[in-house]
Amino acid sequence: MDRDGIMQKPTIAIIGPGRAGSALGRALRSAGYSIAAIGGRNPDNVRKLADELGARACQSPATTIDVADLTILAVPDDVIAPLSAEMADALCSSAGKAAVHLSGAQDRTPLTPLARQGSLRTGVFHPLQTFRRGPQAVRNVAGTYFGIDADAGLREQLAEMATDMHGHPFDLSGIDRALYHAAAVFAANYPMTLLAEAIAVAGEAGLGEEVARQGMTTLLAGAVNNLRDLAPADAITGPASRGDDGTIQRHLAALKHDPAAQRLYQLLADRTKLLARKKNEEAA
Numbered sequence: 529m530d531r532d533g534i535m536q537k538p539t540i541a542i543i544g545p546g547r548a549g550s551a552l553g554r555a556l557r558s559a560g561y562s563i564a565a566i567g568g569r570n571p572d573n574v575r576k577l578a579d580e581l582g583a584r585a586c587q588s589p590a591t592t593i594d595v596a597d598l599t600i601l602a603v604p605d606d607v608i609a610p611l612s613a614e615m616a617d618a619l620c621s622s623a624g625k626a627a628v629h630l631s632g633a634q635d636r637t638p639l640t641p642l643a644r645q646g647s648l649r650t651g652v653f654h655p656l657q658t659f660r661r662g663p664q665a666v667r668n669v670a671g672t673y674f675g676i677d678a679d680a681g682l683r684e685q686l687a688e689m690a691t692d693m694h695g696h697p698f699d700l701s702g703i704d705r706a707l708y709h710a711a712a713v714f715a716a717n718y719p720m721t722l723l724a725e726a727i728a729v730a731g732e733a734g735l736g737e738e739v740a741r742q743g744m745t746t747l748l749a750g751a752v753n754n755l756r757d758l759a760p761a762d763a764i765t766g767p768a769s770r771g772d773d774g775t776i777q778r779h780l781a782a783l784k785h786d787p788a789a790q791r792l793y794q795l796l797a798d799r800t801k802l803l804a805r806k807k808n809e810e811a812a
């Protein structure tokens with residue numbers, strides 16, 4: 529805090545100029561944060577993002593932590609623990625330093641080697657969002673919900689960081705991470721798997737590749753649009769929610785050459801009927 533009680537923005541280091549690291553680096557820079565350093569294993573990727581964000585390029589990821597107040601480990605989940613151990617070994621001074629990872633599937637345990645370093649504070653800063661490769665990914669940051677589980681002091685700083693990026697901070701402490709992350713995967717990943725199924729099945733039905741891809745993708749976008757102001761049970765359309773069992777039976781018969789797709793369809797139809805039934809019971 530400064531003398532007027534305003535929280536000072538921490539200087540930031542990002543290890544891992546991949547999808548999440550690049551998107552957050554760009555969003556933080558736009559929000560007025562100074563990106564002091566980018567670290568990573570591939571010198572070209574590190575230099576490119578460092579140049580863009582006006583940061584120092586650190587070729588040794590472990591020593592990046594000495595350059596900034598807050599280091600973000602934007603590396604694959606399985607790399608967090610070994611990197612944290614390396615960083616703890618290489619640390620010069622823990623005073624005023626903090627480190628967070630971005631994984632929704634893990635708690636603070638992989639950061640234990642850093643948490644043991646004097647006053648160094650650790651935390652989880654999970655963007656409940658999906659980031660693609662490339663500069664367009666930053667567009668997804670505004671509006672994102674950020675799950676935070678961190679030491680006192682750092683918690684408030686991370687919440688402010690989320691707000692500064694026009695996101696919404698929420699408390700992740702005490703939340704079952706495996707279940708929470710499974711929920712996130714249901715929301716962000718499996719709709720893509722289902723879209724790929726839809727495109728393939730449309731192709732089998734005889735649609736041209738481009739029409740199948742564009743048509744089905746536009747259909748999904750329309751469905752997501754309906755979710756802006758409606759709950760899933762209110763937004764869903766189609767035979768399972770209407771109770772058109774004859775149509776469902778025809779779909780299942782058409783899919784019989786692909787038993788896995790047929791099982792998947794049946795499972796989803798059953799869950800959709802359940803959703804519709806619950807909604808009707810609530811309305812009664």
Ligand SMILES: NC(=O)c1ccc[n+]([C@@H]2O[C@H](COP(=O)([O-])OP(=O)(O)OC[C@H]3O[C@@H](n4cnc5c(N)ncnc54)[C@H](OP(=O)(O)O)[C@@H]3O)[C@@H](O)[C@H]2O)c1
Nearest residue numbers: 544545546547548568569570573602603605630631658659
């Ligand atoms: N992408 C998302 O949508 C998303 C959303 C929420 C949370 N997250 C979390 O964000 C973290 C990063 O995920 P991501 O999707 O951004 O992964 P990613 O695109 O694969 O990027 C990972 C980055 O880490 C670097 N890296 C890999 N191994 C390393 C090592 N041993 N030492 C140093 N750097 C290493 C990679 O280097 P190279 O440049 O050489 O590839 C790359 O820059 C994960 O914890 C993930 O759970 C991701």
